[in-house]
Amino acid sequence: MEGRDPGLKVAVTVSQVVSPATPADSFTKPQTGQRFVAVQVMLTNQGQAVYSDSPTNGACLIDAEGQQYRASIIANVREGQSFGGSATINTGDSRKGVIVFEVPETAKPAKFQFALNSGLADQKGEWELSTT
Template identity: 70%
Template sequence: MIVLLAVGLPLLLLAGCAAVVITIGGNADRVVTTADEPKARVDLSAPSQQPTLATQAAPETGATDPAGVPTSSPPSQAAAARVGEAITLAGRDPGLQVAVTVNQVFATATSANSFLKPKTGYRYAAVQVTLNPTGQAVYSDAPSNGARLIDSEGQQYDSTVSQVSEGPSLGGSVTVSPGDSRKGVIVFEVPEKAVLVKFQFALNSGFADQKGEWLLN
């Protein structure tokens, strides 16, 4: 058997690659070795793939506006407290914080004015509170404007200007400096058969974002 070795070992340089081809006999067996793999082309004319502001993921800890920009979360409502407990509420003014304590609830209160009585089928109820500013701002408000009384059927009642014998009223305006306090009752006129279950209070005549809630039974 005669083996013919082709002496010609052509070196092919194509696009930066070296290839060696060996031919044995008449067969077309080829061995190709590559010195350098061709590098991928980079199309510099393609547009950038960087995400825009609207497509970037927003942080999981906050809400976002339509443009994808994180926004601060609204103030949460304070947890419900019991009679005798205080809730510190924030107001709309910088540095305004007031510790509000519901001291006592008078489900039926007595009118302090013999000429001013609740209408037929109704009675007076009163909630005694203590207001103690704990922030840096002076608390100046009409506390009764931010007070609500709620019964077992979900009916809500606003305060009234009536006076009762259970204590001095907070029906007017008060001004309290930090470190000082005010104590008085907020009076409501409610149906005689109403079962009172919740008292709610907010600063700034009820317009502050944070609301305090007390369970009455």
């Protein structure tokens, strides 16, 4: 995927979807009637510019009914390490992390959308999901 800055190019790989995802501690729980869904992604900088952004800002989860959900910034789950708010990736380097969404219990995750530059880049990626 290409970003707004010249030379910003990042390969995005969705490797796993966990639904429901388990809260990492007793302090962070989904609201009543909700559950966490974790999408694990690998970001690999293939461009000439350093990638420095908050991956959660550019991520959306879409359910089978077409409802869109933004990433939960404060949720941590046992199924993977979050990006911790931001990621800085030099050329040729990679980072793996989970992006967590809080969705209704009845929602069926169907698609994951992602864009660089906190979602402002023109190029948007979309992946069909299958949950574990």
